[in-house]
Amino acid sequence: MPTLKESVYDILDYDPECGLVEKIVTIGLIILIITNVIAVILQTEPGIGTEYATFFNVFEVFSVGIFTIEYLLRLWSITVDLRYREPVRGRLRFMVTPFALIDVLAVLPFYVPFFLPVDLRTLRLFRLLRVLRLFKTGRYSQAFDIFIRVFRNKQAELLVTVAVALVLLIISSSLMYSVEHDVQPDKFPSIIGTMWWAMATLTTIGYGDVTPITPLGKLLSGCIAVLGIALFGLPAGIFASGFMEEIQRKTQHPVICPHCGKLIDEQNRERET
Amino acid sequence: MPTLKESVYDILDYDPECGLVEKIVTIGLIILIITNVIAVILQTEPGIGTEYATFFNVFEVFSVGIFTIEYLLRLWSITVDLRYREPVRGRLRFMVTPFALIDVLAVLPFYVPFFLPVDLRTLRLFRLLRVLRLFKTGRYSQAFDIFIRVFRNKQAELLVTVAVALVLLIISSSLMYSVEHDVQPDKFPSIIGTMWWAMATLTTIGYGDVTPITPLGKLLSGCIAVLGIALFGLPAGIFASGFMEEIQRKTQHPVICPHCGKLIDEQNRERET
Amino acid sequence: MPTLKESVYDILDYDPECGLVEKIVTIGLIILIITNVIAVILQTEPGIGTEYATFFNVFEVFSVGIFTIEYLLRLWSITVDLRYREPVRGRLRFMVTPFALIDVLAVLPFYVPFFLPVDLRTLRLFRLLRVLRLFKTGRYSQAFDIFIRVFRNKQAELLVTVAVALVLLIISSSLMYSVEHDVQPDKFPSIIGTMWWAMATLTTIGYGDVTPITPLGKLLSGCIAVLGIALFGLPAGIFASGFMEEIQRKTQHPVICPHCGKLIDEQNRERET
Amino acid sequence: MPTLKESVYDILDYDPECGLVEKIVTIGLIILIITNVIAVILQTEPGIGTEYATFFNVFEVFSVGIFTIEYLLRLWSITVDLRYREPVRGRLRFMVTPFALIDVLAVLPFYVPFFLPVDLRTLRLFRLLRVLRLFKTGRYSQAFDIFIRVFRNKQAELLVTVAVALVLLIISSSLMYSVEHDVQPDKFPSIIGTMWWAMATLTTIGYGDVTPITPLGKLLSGCIAVLGIALFGLPAGIFASGFMEEIQRKTQHPVICPHCGKLIDEQNRERET
Secondary structure: OOOHHHHHHHHHOOOOOOOHHHHHHHHHHHHHHHHHHHHHHHHOOHHHHHHOHHHHHHHHHHHHHHHHHHHHHHHHHHHHOHHHOOOOHHHHHHHOOHHHHHHHHHHHHHHHHHHOOOOOHHHHHHHHHHHHHHHHHOOOHHHHHHHHHHHHHOHHHHHHHHHHHHHHHHHHHHHHHHHHOOOOOOOOOOHHHHHHHHHHHHOOOOOOOOOOOOHHHHHHHHHHHHHHHHHHHHHHHHHHHHHHHHHHHHHOOOEEOOOOOOEEOHHHHHHHO | OOOHHHHHHHHHOOOOOOOHHHHHHHHHHHHHHHHHHHHHHHHOOHHHHHHOHHHHHHHHHHHHHHHHHHHHHHHHHHHHOHHHOOOOHHHHHHHOOHHHHHHHHHHHHHHHHHHOOOOOHHHHHHHHHHHHHHHHHOOOHHHHHHHHHHHHHOHHHHHHHHHHHHHHHHHHHHHHHHHHOOOOOOOOOOHHHHHHHHHHHHOOOOOOOOOOOOHHHHHHHHHHHHHHHHHHHHHHHHHHHHHHHHHHHHHOOOEEOOOOOOEEOOHHHHOOO | OOOHHHHHHHHHOOOOOOOHHHHHHHHHHHHHHHHHHHHHHHHOOHHHHHHOHHHHHHHHHHHHHHHHHHHHHHHHHHHHOHHHOOOOHHHHHHHOOHHHHHHHHHHHHHHHHHHOOOOOHHHHHHHHHHHHHHHHHOOOHHHHHHHHHHHHHOHHHHHHHHHHHHHHHHHHHHHHHHHHOOOOOOOOOOHHHHHHHHHHHHOOOOOOOOOOOOHHHHHHHHHHHHHHHHHHHHHHHHHHHHHHHHHHHHHOOOEEOOOOOOEEOHHHHHHHO | OOOHHHHHHHHHOOOOOOOHHHHHHHHHHHHHHHHHHHHHHHHOOHHHHHHOHHHHHHHHHHHHHHHHHHHHHHHHHHHHOHHHOOOOHHHHHHHOOHHHHHHHHHHHHHHHHHHOOOOOHHHHHHHHHHHHHHHHHOOOHHHHHHHHHHHHHOHHHHHHHHHHHHHHHHHHHHHHHHHHOOOOOOOOOOHHHHHHHHHHHHOOOOOOOOOOOOHHHHHHHHHHHHHHHHHHHHHHHHHHHHHHHHHHHHHOOOEEOOOOOOEEOOHHHHOOO
C-alpha cells in the first residue's frame, strides 16, 4: 500500500494511465490555469477590469492559494522520485528545474508586497507562464516532447542562426545608418535606432514606419532583405532535418552482416548522436 | 446488370476509369460549382449585383435545386457503399462526413428562411465550400491525397505548433500591453486589443497600423519577431519531414532479388508507421 | 569533316567542352542579351530615355537583327539534332519548345508594326525573357537543371498548393467582405476588391493600406494569417523533399540480397518514380 | 621545446584543448572585439558620441594598435602552418584568406588618412566585421562549421536561387512599370525605381509605401507575391536538404559486425559526394 507521500506524488505527477482522483486533480488544475489566463487577459479590458475588480481579486487570492499548496505538496512529495531522492539536495535540484521555477514565479509576485514595499502588479503576468504546463499533460504531450527533443538536438545550430542574425543586424544597421542618417535623421537617429528598421527588414515584417529614401539606401535594403530570406530558410531547414532525424531514429531497423549473415542489432547506431 | 440504385451511386461516385454518363455528370457538377463561385463573387460587384439581380436569383434557385437533388440521390444510393450499408445508421454516418456536411451547408441557408424568419444571406457563402469537392475529382486528386495524408500524419505536430503560437501570442501581447499601454493607450488598449499587433508581428505580416514607440517596446518587438521566424520554420520543417515520409513509404516496396528470384521481405519497414 | 549545317548547329548549341568559336559566339550572345536587358531598363529612366533615344533605337535594330539571324540559323540547323530530324515536322516541333517561343517573342514585337497598325512598344519587354537562356549556358546550368527537375517532379504538389491557396483566397475574401464591407465600404468594396487584402495577408506581405477595424474582422484576419503561415510551409516542405529525392537518386547504392548474397543492381529502383 | 615563432602561432591559433596563456589571449581579443562593436554603436548615439569623444578616440587608437600587432604577429608566425610554409608566397597566400582580409580592413581606415587626404570615418565600420571571428573560437564553432559546409555544398543551388530572384525582379519591375507608371508616375518612376516595390513584394516585406492602385496592377502584384512565396521556399528547401546531407555524412561510419568482428565496408557510401 502506498504511503501518503507516494499517493500525493502520484496524484500530482500526471501519467496517461492514471486513476480517477489523479485525472480530476489534473483536469481541475488545467481549468484553473486556463481561467487564470482568461482572468489576466480580461482584467485589462476597459469596462470589465474596474467593474469586476473585487471578483478578480478574490479569484487571484484563490488561485494563488491553490498554486501555493500545489507547489508545496510537489516539493514535499518529490523525494519519491528517484532522481530527487535526497531530502535537501534533491529538493533544491528540483526547485531549479524550469517547471518548478515557473511555479514559483507564478505565485511569488503575490507574496512579495507583504514583505517589501514594491508594486509587482505587472509581474502578475508570470502566472501566464503556467500555461506551458498544459503541454506536459495534454493529449499531445508526446508530439510536444518531439519538439523539445528537436530543439535540444538542434540547439547549437539554432543558436548559431541567432548569432548570425545578430551580426547581420549590427552590420546592416551600421551601414544603413551611415547611408540614411543625413537625409532622415529622425528615422535613422543612431545605429541602435536603425536596428528597429533592420529588424523589421531582416524578419520581412516590414511595418513601413521607417523606410530608406535614398537610392543607395534602397539598394542596400534589397540586399539585406535577400539575406533575410536566407536567414528565414535556416531555421526551416534546421527544423526539417531535426524532424527527419526523429523519424529515422524511430524507424531504424537491424542490419544484416553480409560476411556472416547474422543480424546486427542497433547498438552501432548508438554512436550516432 | 446493376440496379437503378447502383447506377446512381456509380454516376455520383467519381472514379478515373468511369463511363461517359458519369464523366458528363461529374463535369456538369464541376461547372455548376465553379459558376456558383463566380456568381457569389460577382453579385457583390457594385454595378453587376443590382442590375442582374433577377438573373442571380434564378441561377441560385436552379443551383440549389440541382445541389439538393444531388444530395438526396447521394443519400439514397449511399447504401451501395459497403461502409454505409445499413439503411438508417449507415446513412446517418454518411451525413456527418465532412463532404456531406458541406453539401448540406451549401443548400440549407436557402431553405431555412421559408420556415424561420431569419436573414441568412451571408450564409450563402457556404456554397463556396463546395469548391473543395473539386480536389476529389480533378487530375491532381492523387497529389491532394498526399496533402491530406501529410496533414493527418503530422496533425499532432501541427496542433502543437498552433498551441505554441497561441501561448506566444498571449504572452507577447501581455508583455507588450504592459510596456506600451501607458504611451499609446489607443493602439494597445487591452491585452486582447494588443493581440492584433502581436498577430501581425508573429506572422511577419507587419501591417504597420500599430507599432511600438518606446525603446523597450521595440526591443521586445524584435525578440518576438525572432520567435515568429522560428515559428514559421516549424510548419515548413514539419511538412518537409511529412513529405519525405510519404516518399519513403511509396518507395519501400518489397524488392525481388533478380539472382534467386526470392522476395526480400522488408518486415523491418512495417514498423515505420 | 562536319558540313556547314553541322558547324552552325555546334556553334549555336552550347556544351561545356566546346571549341573557341563556339565559346566566343556564346559569350557574345550572352553579352548582347545582358546589354539588351540593361538598355530596356535604362530606357525608362527619366533623363536617359529621351536624350539617348537615337542610340537606343539603333541598338534595338542591331539586337533584333542579330537575334533574328540567330533564330533563323537555329531553325535551319536544328535538323542535325536527331530529335528534330524531319525537315518540316521536326522544325515545327522545335518552334513550339519554350526557348524557341521566347526567341520569337523577343523579335516579333519589332516586326509586327510594319504589317499591322498596332503599337507594341510594351511588348518590347518580351526581350527580357531571353535572359532565361543564360541559365542554359552558365557555369551553374547543372544546378539549374536540378531546379527544373524538382519543379517537374513536384509539379502536381505545387499546383495543388496554388489551388489550395486560391480556394483560401476566395473563401477568406468572401468572409472578410461580409464582415468589413458595411464599416469600410471603400476598402472592402466587393469580394474581388477584398482579394487585394486577402492576398497581402495570406502571403504575409501586409502592405497595410487595407486593414480590418472591427473586432470580428481582426479575429478573422488572425485565423487567415495562421493559414497563410501553413501555406508558406507547404512549398518549403515540398522543395525540401524534392531536393532530398534528387540527392537520394544520385546516391542510391546496390543492395545485397540476404538469400543468395549476390548484388542486386539498381533496376528495382527504376519502379520508384 | 617550441621556438618563439611556434609559441606565438600556437597562442594566436585557437584550438579547444589549449593552454592557459592561449585561453587568456583568445578571451582578451574576443572582449576587445565586442567592446569595439559596442563602441562603434554607442558613438552614434546623440548624447554619448560627442560627450565622450576623447574616450572613444583613445579607445580606437588602443584597439587599432592591438589589432595591428595581432595581425603582424599572425603574418610573422603563419609560416609555422604547413599550408603557408614558404616565407613570401605562403604569407601572400595567407594575406588573401577571408579572415586575414577582414583583419586588414579593420585597421586600414585608421592609417590611410595619415598618407592620403581622404575622410574614411565611415569605413571605421569595417571593424565590425571582426565580430565574424567570434564564430571561429566560440563553443559553437563546430555548428558554425556545419553552416559553412552546407553553404559551400549548396553554393550552386543558392546562386541559382539568387539569379532566379534577380530575373523575377527585373521582369516583375518591368511589367509593373508599364502597368502603373501612367497612374502613379511618382511611385513607379522607371523600371529601376519600380524595383523598390518589386523587392518589397517578392521578399514579402511589404513596407506599404508603394502599392499598385489599378486592378491590373493588383492582379499582377498577387501573381508576383505567389512567386515570392515559392522563392522563399527554395532556400528553405535547399538548406533542409543540405542539413540532412550533413547528418547522413556524419552517421555513415563503417559498421563493425559484432558477430564476426569484420568491417562492413561502406564503399557504396563513398560515392555520395
